[in-house]
Amino acid sequence: MAKPLAPASIPDEKGFLASLALRARPGLLLLGLAIAGCAGHSDRTKEIRSALDAGQPKRALEFVNEELEVDDAKELPEELGGDNSLLLLDRAMILQGIDRYDLSSRDLEVADKHIEILDLSRNAAHDVGKYLFSDDVGPYRAPPYEKLLINTVNMLNYLARSDLNGARIEARRFAVMQKFLAEHESPGASLLGPGSYLAGFTFEKSGRVDEALRYYDEALAYGTLSSLSGPVARLLPRGGYRSPRLRAIAEGSKPEATVEGEPAASEEEAEILVVVNFGRVPAKVAKRVPIGLALTYASGALSPGDVDRANYLAAQGLVTWVNYPELGRARGNYDNPGFALDGKWAGLEGVLAVDLEAKKAWEDAKGTVVAGAITRMLTRVVAGEAVRRTEGGVVGALLSLGVQATLTATDTPDTRSWSTLPARMAFGRVRVKPGAHTVDLVARGVRKRQRVNVKPGGWAVVAHTVLF
Amino acid sequence: MASLIRTFLPVCLLAAAAVSACGPKAVRGDDVAGLDDQAMSTGLDKRDLQKMLHENMQALQSSAVVQRWQKEDRPAVSVIPLRNETSEHIDGVLDALLSDIETTLVNAGHVRVISMEQQPQLVEEIKRQYAGAFDPSQVAKWGKQIGSRYIVTGKVYSADEKQADERRVQYFMFVQVLDVETGEVLFQHKTSVTKALI
Numbered sequence: 001m002a003k004p005l006a007p008a009s010i011p012d013e014k015g016f017l018a019s020l021a022l023r024a025r026p027g028l029l030l031l032g033l034a035i036a037g038c039a040g041h042s043d044r045t046k047e048i049r050s051a052l053d054a055g056q057p058k059r060a061l062e063f064v065n066e067e068l069e070v071d072d073a074k075e076l077p078e079e080l081g082g083d084n085s086l087l088l089l090d091r092a093m094i095l096q097g098i099d100r101y102d103l104s105s106r107d108l109e110v111a112d113k114h115i116e117i118l119d120l121s122r123n124a125a126h127d128v129g130k131y132l133f134s135d136d137v138g139p140y141r142a143p144p145y146e147k148l149l150i151n152t153v154n155m156l157n158y159l160a161r162s163d164l165n166g167a168r169i170e171a172r173r174f175a176v177m178q179k180f181l182a183e184h185e186s187p188g189a190s191l192l193g194p195g196s197y198l199a200g201f202t203f204e205k206s207g208r209v210d211e212a213l214r215y216y217d218e219a220l221a222y223g224t225l226s227s228l229s230g231p232v233a234r235l236l237p238r239g240g241y242r243s244p245r246l247r248a249i250a251e252g253s254k255p256e257a258t259v260e261g262e263p264a265a266s267e268e269e270a271e272i273l274v275v276v277n278f279g280r281v282p283a284k285v286a287k288r289v290p291i292g293l294a295l296t297y298a299s300g301a302l303s304p305g306d307v308d309r310a311n312y313l314a315a316q317g318l319v320t321w322v323n324y325p326e327l328g329r330a331r332g333n334y335d336n337p338g339f340a341l342d343g344k345w346a347g348l349e350g351v352l353a354v355d356l357e358a359k360k361a362w363e364d365a366k367g368t369v370v371a372g373a374i375t376r377m378l379t380r381v382v383a384g385e386a387v388r389r390t391e392g393g394v395v396g397a398l399l400s401l402g403v404q405a406t407l408t409a410t411d412t413p414d415t416r417s418w419s420t421l422p423a424r425m426a427f428g429r430v431r432v433k434p435g436a437h438t439v440d441l442v443a444r445g446v447r448k449r450q451r452v453n454v455k456p457g458g459w460a461v462v463a464h465t466v467l468f
Numbered sequence: 469m470a471s472l473i474r475t476f477l478p479v480c481l482l483a484a485a486a487v488s489a490c491g492p493k494a495v496r497g498d499d500v501a502g503l504d505d506q507a508m509s510t511g512l513d514k515r516d517l518q519k520m521l522h523e524n525m526q527a528l529q530s531s532a533v534v535q536r537w538q539k540e541d542r543p544a545v546s547v548i549p550l551r552n553e554t555s556e557h558i559d560g561v562l563d564a565l566l567s568d569i570e571t572t573l574v575n576a577g578h579v580r581v582i583s584m585e586q587q588p589q590l591v592e593e594i595k596r597q598y599a600g601a602f603d604p605s606q607v608a609k610w611g612k613q614i615g616s617r618y619i620v621t622g623k624v625y626s627a628d629e630k631q632a633d634e635r636r637v638q639y640f641m642f643v644q645v646l647d648v649e650t651g652e653v654l655f656q657h658k659t660s661v662t663k664a665l666i
Contacts, residue, residue: 113509116630116635116665117665120634120635120665120666165552165559165595165598166557168553169552169554169555169556169557172554172555172626172628173555173628175555176555176628176629176630177630179629179630180630180631184631184632
C-alpha cells in the first residue's frame with residue numbers, strides 16, 4: 001500500500017532537489033528558452049482550423065503546407081519528427097475534401113508508418129518526462145480510434161479511385177491494428193464501424209465472400225446498420241462464414257434500395273456506395289482549472305501522497321491553477337446530410353460519430369493527463385522552494401522564481417490530436433441499373449455532384465468530405 | 469563573465485556538435501559499406517528482392533518445365549504482374565522484380581521473352597482483374613492476347629503481426645509457370661522473407 005507523503009517531507013528533499021535545481025540552472029534556462037518559443041500543437045494548427053471553419057479548404061491546405069515547410073501538397077516535409085506526421089494526417093483529410101485522393105493516400109501511408117515507429121519507440125524516459133517536464137514530451141501516441149481511422153480514411157481514398165488492390169492492403173492493415181488493439185487495449189477499442197464496413201465492401205467487390213461477411217459481421221457488432229441487410233442476405237448463400245448477427249440481419253432483410261423503386265436485385269445490377277464525412281472532431285485546447293477541481297478530475301490517478309502534498313501547497317497559497325489540455329467543441333455534428341441519385345432522394349445512415357469516439361477516448365485519458373499536470377506543478381513548486389531555502393534571502397527568492405518560471409515555460413499541455421477528422425460519417429448504398437448516374441451529396445450546405453458510370457455487376461464509391 | 473563562459477562553452481560545443489551531426493547527406497551505395505544491407509522498413513528492398521529472385525530462379529532452372537522448354541525450341545513466354553496479397557503497398561517493388569525475372573529468363577536463353585512493357589493497357593487490365601479471385605482461364609486469355617505459350621506469374625502473401633514493441637511482416641512469394649493452352653500450373657516455388665521493426 002502506498003504510504004502517504006507527509007507535508008513535512010518537503011524539507012527532507014531539500015538537499016537533493018536544491019542541488020539538482022542549482023546544478024541544472026544553466027541547462028534549465030537553456031531548455032526553457034528553447035521550448036518557450038514552441039507553441040503547442042493546438043496553436044500550430046489554429047490557422048488551419050480557422051480556414052476550415054470558414055469553408056476554405058484550399059486556404060487550410062496552404063497553412064498546413066506552411067507549417068510543414070513545403071511549397072505545395074505534392075511535397076513531403078524533409079523531417080517527419082516533431083508533429084509533422086500529425087500535420088500529414090491533417091493534410092490528408094483536407095486533401096480528401098478537395099478530391100485529391102492520390103495525395104491523401106500518400107500522406108496517410110507516410111504518416112501511418114511514422115506513427116507506428118513512434119509508437120514502438122516510446123520508452124520509460126518519455127513517460128517520466130511527461131510527469132516531470134511537459135505533457136507533450138515524447139512522441140505522439142494516437143488513441144485507438146485515430147489509429148483505426150488512418151486505414152479507414154485511406155480505404156475510402158482507394159475505393160473512390162476504384163482501386164480494390166490498394167483498398168485491400170489498407171483493409172489488411174486495419175485488421176492488424178484491430179488485432180493489436182483487441183489484445184493490448186480492449187476488444188471494444190478494436191471495433192470501428194466504418195472501417196469494417198469499407199473492408200467488407202472491398203472484399204465483397206473483390207469476390208471474396210467469406211472475408212466480406214467477416215468484416216460485415218464486425219461492422220454489425222459495432223452498431224445497427226440496416227444498409228447491410230441486403231448485401232448480407234445476398235452473400236450468405238455464397239459463403240461459409242456464419243454468425244447469429246448475420247443470420248438475424250439477413251432474416252429481417254427488406255428489399256434493397258433501388259433508384260427505380262423496384263425491389264429486384266439481379267446479379268447484373270450495379271451498386272453505388274456514398275460516404276459523407278462532415279463536421280469536425282473537437283480539437284484539444286490548453287485550459288486552466290483551479291487546483292481543487294483538478295484534484296477531483298485526477299482523483300483516481302494520483303497517489304494519496306501527491307494529493308496530500310497538493311492540498312498542503314494549495315493551503316500555503318503556492319499552488320492555485322493547473323494547466324492541462326481539454327477538448328473543445330465539435331463542429332457540424334448536428335447537420336443532416338443529404339444524398340440524391342438521379343434527382344431522387346435516397347437514404348443515408350449514420351455509421352460513426354467520430355466526435356463521440358474522441359470524447360470517449362479523452363474521458364478515458366483525462367484523469368491520467370490531469371494527474372500528470374498536477375505532478376509537474378508539484379515538482380516545479382518543490383524545486384523552487386528547495387532553491388529558495390538553500391540560498392535564502394532575496395537571491396534565493398529570485399532563483400526560486402527563475403527555476404519555477406523555467407519549468408513552467410517548458411510545460412506545454414499536450415494538445416496534439418488528429419484535429420481535421422470529421423465529426424460524423426454517414427453511408428448510403430443503392431442498387432442501380434448499369435450505366436450513367438448522377439450522384440448529389442449535400443453536407444453543411446456544400447453540394448457535390450458527380451457523374452458515375454457503372455458496368456453490369458460493377459460498383460462505384462463517391463465520397464464527400466466537408467470539414468466544418 | 470569568465471564563469472559564464474566556463475558554464476556555457478561546453479553546452480554550446482555539445483549543441484554545435486549535435487546539430488552538425490543531425491543533417492542528412494546524400495551518399496552512394498558503393499561508398500558506404502553495408503548501406504544496402506540495412507533494413508529501413510517492413511517493406512521489401514533490393515536485398516529481399518535479390519534473395520527471392522535468386523531462390524526462385526534457381527528452382528526454376530532445375531525444374532522439369534525448363535527441360536520442356538529446351539525440347540520446344542525457345543517457346544514464347546511472358547511475365548505478368550505478381551499479385552500483392554500483403555498488408556504493405558509494395559506493388560512498385562513487385563514490378564521491379566518482374567523486370568528482374570524477365571532479365572534472368574532472357575539471359576538463360578531457354579525461351580523468347582515477350583515483354584509486357586509494350587502493353588501497358590493490358591498490364592493495367594491484369595492488375596484490375598487481380599481484384600477478384602484468381603482465374604486460370606483469364607490467364608489463358610491474356611496469354612493468347614500477348615501471343616505467349618507460357619506465362620510466368622506469382623503472388624505474394626504476408627503474415628503481419630504487431631506487438632507492443634515490435635511489428636513483424638513475413639512475406640511468402642509464390643512464383644508459377646502456367647500453360648496458356650490448359651491453364652495448368654507447370655511449376656511453382658515458394659520463398660520467404662521476414663522483415664520487422666523491433
